[in-house]
């Protein structure tokens with residue numbers, strides 16, 4: 001399902017670290033209601049690209065926009081206010097907080113704007129708090145982990161903790177979800193469940209994921225961007241990318257080198 005509204009667009013992004021060019025002239029768009037996958041071999045620049053989208057890395061040149069609005073000085077703490085959520089490879093859960101409280105941390109988008117009303121009006125704040133807790137439980141329920149709401153993350157299986165991190169990203173009801181290697185450490189069945197879940201999210205948001213697992217990427221993504229040595233070598237649907245001569249040449253180049 002497409003949508004004509006602009007999503008997250010990167011235009012001609014270049015990032016260098018000292019003498020090394022990690023990204024060179026990269027352009028892409030993560031569109032509403034679509035899943036965009038960023039793939040490529042080790043060192044291709046995927047994490048750097050993800051970090052640019054999150055505001056962790058400032059590009060040397062090129063531009064970033066979201067919903068048609070330029071983001072010249074994006075910082076990680078701007079994301080929530082922009083309606084963008086992310087999960088990272090390190091899940092970043094707080095071990096001394098319950099699962100539910102960990103998810104509530106993700107409701108920051110509302111919490112910031114509620115600060116003054118919280119200060120001035122306790123009854124309303126209590127009602128908002130209850131509403132947020134209901135929403136957090138709702139997201140945990142959607143991800144099939146509501147039964148863990150009162151547990152502490154350290155004691156839970158990795159796949160459950162990953163879902164808690166995802167719930168924390170979803171509780172703010174983002175319009176764009178950025179996922180860094182969401183399938184890492186999951187079994188085949190868990191990965192297939194994740195694929196179904198991600199497809200289900202597209203009715204309310206855009207999703208951009210950086211991922212190594214080709215099964216997930218091929219089954220879930222509407223579009224792919226293939227990076228190699230910091231450059232985009234192919235874009236298109238999974239089928240188009242698989243047939244792309246540049247991808248085949250890169251693969252054959254590797255195969256010849258390996259031989």
Ligand SMILES: Nc1ncnc2c1ncn2[C@@H]1O[C@H](COP(=O)(O)OP(=O)(O)OP(=O)(O)O)[C@@H](O)[C@H]1O
Pocket residue numbers: 017020021022040041042043044045046047048049
């Ligand atoms: N902070 C940094 N300082 C210096 N070089 C870096 C930094 N971050 C990344 N690089 C280099 O930039 C290039 C791209 O790295 P990046 O981690 O973005 O690739 P990747 O596709 O995510 O790789 P992987 O799949 O192994 O995670 C690599 O050569 C890497 O060594």
